[in-house]
Amino acid sequence: MADDMITEGMLDMFIFETEQGLENLENICLESKDVGEFDDDHVNGIFRIMHTIKGASAVMMYQNITTLSHKLEDVFYYIRESHPEEIPHAELLDYIFEVSDFIAGELEKIKEGAESDGNADNLIEQLDKYLKKIQGKGGGDAASAQKAAAPEQTSAPAEKPHFYIAPVASDASRFYTIDITYAKDTDMANIKAYIAVNALKGIAEDILFTPADIISNPDSSNVIMEFGFKIALQTVEEADHIMELVSNAGSGIEHVEINECTSEDFIAFCTEVESPISSAGEVLTAPVEQPTVRVETQKPKSIVLTDEEQEKEAEKDAAPAAKKAPVKKKPPAKKGETQSFISVNIKKMDLLMNLIGELVIAQAVVLQNPDLKVPGLDLTNFQKAAMQLSKITSELQDAIMAMRMMPLKNTFQKMNRIVYDTSKKLGKDIELEVIGEDTEVDKNIIEHISDPLMHMIRNSVDHGIESNEDRQAAGKTEKGKIVLEAKNEGGQVWISVADNGKGLRREEILAKAKANGLLGNRSEKDLSDKEVYNFITLPGFSTKKKVTEYSGRGVGMDVVVKSIQDVGGVLDIESEEGLGSTMTMKIPLTLAIIDGIIFSVSGTNFVAETNGVTEFIRGSKDHLVVEPDGEEYFMIREDCYPLIRLNRFYHLENGKDELEDGIVIILNHEDRKIAVFVDELVGEQEIVVKPMPGYIKQVRGISGCTQLGDGSISLILDSGGLLSY
Amino acid sequence: MRILIAEDDFASRKFMLKFLSKYGECDVTVDGMEAVDAFLMALDADMAYDLVCLDIMMPVLDGYQALKAIRDIEEDRNIPEEERAKIIMTTALNEGANVNKAFDLGCVAYAGKPIDQTKFENVLRKLGMIS
Numbered sequence: 001m002a003d004d005m006i007t008e009g010m011l012d013m014f015i016f017e018t019e020q021g022l023e024n025l026e027n028i029c030l031e032s033k034d035v036g037e038f039d040d041d042h043v044n045g046i047f048r049i050m051h052t053i054k055g056a057s058a059v060m061m062y063q064n065i066t067t068l069s070h071k072l073e074d075v076f077y078y079i080r081e082s083h084p085e086e087i088p089h090a091e092l093l094d095y096i097f098e099v100s101d102f103i104a105g106e107l108e109k110i111k112e113g114a115e116s117d118g119n120a121d122n123l124i125e126q127l128d129k130y131l132k133k134i135q136g137k138g139g140g141d142a143a144s145a146q147k148a149a150a151p152e153q154t155s156a157p158a159e160k161p162h163f164y165i166a167p168v169a170s171d172a173s174r175f176y177t178i179d180i181t182y183a184k185d186t187d188m189a190n191i192k193a194y195i196a197v198n199a200l201k202g203i204a205e206d207i208l209f210t211p212a213d214i215i216s217n218p219d220s221s222n223v224i225m226e227f228g229f230k231i232a233l234q235t236v237e238e239a240d241h242i243m244e245l246v247s248n249a250g251s252g253i254e255h256v257e258i259n260e261c262t263s264e265d266f267i268a269f270c271t272e273v274e275s276p277i278s279s280a281g282e283v284l285t286a287p288v289e290q291p292t293v294r295v296e297t298q299k300p301k302s303i304v305l306t307d308e309e310q311e312k313e314a315e316k317d318a319a320p321a322a323k324k325a326p327v328k329k330k331p332p333a334k335k336g337e338t339q340s341f342i343s344v345n346i347k348k349m350d351l352l353m354n355l356i357g358e359l360v361i362a363q364a365v366v367l368q369n370p371d372l373k374v375p376g377l378d379l380t381n382f383q384k385a386a387m388q389l390s391k392i393t394s395e396l397q398d399a400i401m402a403m404r405m406m407p408l409k410n411t412f413q414k415m416n417r418i419v420y421d422t423s424k425k426l427g428k429d430i431e432l433e434v435i436g437e438d439t440e441v442d443k444n445i446i447e448h449i450s451d452p453l454m455h456m457i458r459n460s461v462d463h464g465i466e467s468n469e470d471r472q473a474a475g476k477t478e479k480g481k482i483v484l485e486a487k488n489e490g491g492q493v494w495i496s497v498a499d500n501g502k503g504l505r506r507e508e509i510l511a512k513a514k515a516n517g518l519l520g521n522r523s524e525k526d527l528s529d530k531e532v533y534n535f536i537t538l539p540g541f542s543t544k545k546k547v548t549e550y551s552g553r554g555v556g557m558d559v560v561v562k563s564i565q566d567v568g569g570v571l572d573i574e575s576e577e578g579l580g581s582t583m584t585m586k587i588p589l590t591l592a593i594i595d596g597i598i599f600s601v602s603g604t605n606f607v608a609e610t611n612g613v614t615e616f617i618r619g620s621k622d623h624l625v626v627e628p629d630g631e632e633y634f635m636i637r638e639d640c641y642p643l644i645r646l647n648r649f650y651h652l653e654n655g656k657d658e659l660e661d662g663i664v665i666i667l668n669h670e671d672r673k674i675a676v677f678v679d680e681l682v683g684e685q686e687i688v689v690k691p692m693p694g695y696i697k698q699v700r701g702i703s704g705c706t707q708l709g710d711g712s713i714s715l716i717l718d719s720g721g722l723l724s725y
Numbered sequence: 726m727r728i729l730i731a732e733d734d735f736a737s738r739k740f741m742l743k744f745l746s747k748y749g750e751c752d753v754t755v756d757g758m759e760a761v762d763a764f765l766m767a768l769d770a771d772m773a774y775d776l777v778c779l780d781i782m783m784p785v786l787d788g789y790q791a792l793k794a795i796r797d798i799e800e801d802r803n804i805p806e807e808e809r810a811k812i813i814m815t816t817a818l819n820e821g822a823n824v825n826k827a828f829d830l831g832c833v834a835y836a837g838k839p840i841d842q843t844k845f846e847n848v849l850r851k852l853g854m855i856s
Contacts, residue, residue, distance in 0.1 A: 010835075010837070061848070162834065163833065163834035163848045164836075164837075165813075165834060165835065165845055165848060167836075167838055167840065201736075205838060206782055
């Protein structure tokens with residue numbers, strides 16, 4: 001990796017690299033789980049990973065990680081060099097997982113700024129025993145055993161030791177440039193400037209200023225008056241606090257400008273400041289470069305972009321690709337593994353996403369501009385150009401979406417480990433089949449689903465699949481099996497966890513629901529299977545009689561549902577008693593830009609997601625059913641939907657009252673439908689979803705807002721929200 | 726043990742002096758140029774420093790330049806590897822690029838500020854400078 005590519009802090013880099021190493025380690029282990037032994041590639045791979053982790057942790061001075069990874073490296077060194085005949089594979093796997101868990105645990109501590117104080121002695125001892133054991137079996141190859149026990153002595157002198165002493169844990173520091181201008185008639189500006197510097201010293205990790213000779217050289221006062229006083233500051237404090245300190249330090253300050261900058265800018269400033277001053281009297285006057293404002297430099301989350309597509313492209317037109325030198329240079333990606341990546345700060349991606357959203361809006365504003373509506377205007381050429389523009393913006397949208405997309409592979413691979421661990425603990429023999437791990441979803445969604453998914457898998461292992469004995473008793477011959485599947489389904493991604501276990505028991509759930517008073521006044525027969533199954537997603541609901549380490553406390557499914565709802569998805573449960581159950585998360589592929597139907601109610605525009613609209617009906621009084629309590633229902637084709645008149649619902653005056661004058665829109669949400677009465681339809685458009693501004697408190701039934709082509713604001717109707725009232 | 730501390734910030738300098746005084750005789754300089762001068766003087770007087778702590782952001786000559794200068798001087802005088810001074814960078818610049826640059830230039834350890842005293846002592850121990 002090129003040096004100049006590294007912009008992250010040393011610690012972040014260590015954590016990132018080590019985590020990747022551990023991930024690879026687990027993958028190798030799980031791959032070999034079924035084979036029952038490591039092949040040479042595996043052994044080399046693990047050896048290399050442990051060697052890297054050992055080296056890195058030594059530099060970072062995490063002694064416990066170093067010793068532990070060193071020990072595991074020893075074991076694999078022995079295996080690699082001596083090829084012992086019999087290696088108890090399952091035992092070795094357990095050790096590797098323990099090592100990996102230990103290191104992961106320590107990394108967690110380090111991330112939180114705590115001391116990495118875990119004690120690995122026990123584990124090291126076990127590994128030692130294990131090593132002795134396989135050495136014993138290996139036929140007493142004394143020489144190689146000797147070598148294996150001490151590979152370090154041979155390799156150590158080659159590498160010069162380096163140590164990195166991590167700073168005492170604190171918030172990541174930020175860099176600022178501060179410009180102070182003093183009022184025209186200020187006396188002794190140099191002294192005033194010095195007071196400001198002094199005030200900042202308390203919070204500064206490093207501080208530099210120009211002119212630098214403010215105390216020794218009274219003339220510097222004039223320089224300050226003319227060019228202002230510039231400070232470069234490194235601190236963990238927020239800009240507000242700095243502003244406060246500076247403003248309170250001395251009178252005569254006319255203007256203060258504080259900019260956050262990168263450490264590179266900071267260093268650039270330092271060199272600029274420092275060098276010219278030594279040449280006496282001559283003071284640096286070059287204005288400080290306007291630093292890029294970077295808000296929140298703290299631990300930037302990175303997302304990884306694949307340029308897989310680019311490579312596909314390159315493969316497609318192989319001949320022209322020869323000209324595309326940079327693309328060609330890249331090694332051809334082996335299927336499904338090494339892709340070349342660049343890391344991009346997720347903030348930048350979000351910014352780009354936002355800008356493209358704005359672009360889509362701006363485009364609508366231009367193309368639907370009222371100025372174009374002059375009768376008799378020839379717009380042929382305009383329309384052509386407009387079409388081209390629309391095409392490009394929509395391609396741009398697709399491209400940014402694709403960039404944010406990541407395959408579910410990593411998330412799914414983690415599940416392997418969970419099934420392995422949990423099933424082992426519970427003594428069940430369970431196989432996990434993964435389908436569609438290359439399905440791509442928005443990075444944001446991945447973050448939200450990995451916990452729920454883990455929970456669902458555990459549920460399946462623990463509750464879903466019976467113990468081996470029960471399975472035999474039930475006459476099931478096949479192994480317990482969980483199928484984890486992801487697929488794209490019409491603008492949504494469906495991720496399902498299916499098991500061939502005992503399924504959900506309607507009666508048991510109903511009994512429990514009744515006991516908890518969840519049925520209300522509905523009779524058992526009224527409830528569909530789906531409604532019954534949905535009870536298990538309510539807080540505190542568990543039919544499991546015994547609480548296990550993994551699940552059964554009844555906190556869980558409700559959390560799962562909550563996380564899925566956070567990304568606008570739903571959980572669908574299907575089950576057949578005795579045969580197994582399937583839980584499917586249905587999540588929209590993207591959250592930011594949706595197709596919408598625009599309609600208006602007494603001059604206010606609303607938008608509903610096109611997918612959520614079932615039909616439009618010009619209703620009449622005959623369709624209306626009014627309950628004695630005033631609630632209205634809309635009857636059509638023998639179906640009855642609750643009716644909401646948006647004008648009354650949102651207290652909008654002058655809306656249409658007669659059903660004949662307006663239009664009824666049937667919206668669906670999950671399996672339920674609702675009829676909404678509006679004045680008129682306006683049109684269909686791609687809309688960019690913006691959250692409601694913070695100063696407006698939660699409005700029921702409104703999930704966000706957007707700007708329409710004519711510049712007006714439209715509210716986005718949330719059918720789920722309307723239904724829950 | 727003879728120790729040279731180069732640090733332009735008064736508070737940090739005082740801290741380093743106090744912290745390291747218990748391990749040996751400390752000399753203090755306020756910029757990179759002075760540090761190189763001091764290093765040269767000590768070499769000439771045959772009282773070479775065992776440990777040099779360099780801040781990176783210093784006036785006149787920054788820590789990298791001082792580090793390079795010291796290594797160049799040692800190279801020039803054919804001082805054998807094991808007799809060369811151990812150099813530890815002490816700085817608030819913690820980006821990987823900075824750290825690697827310093828390692829490439831030949832420092833033995835890189836201590837981020839605020840300095841973790843325990844770890845610093847651990848390093849000295851590993852280097853065999855204190856027991």
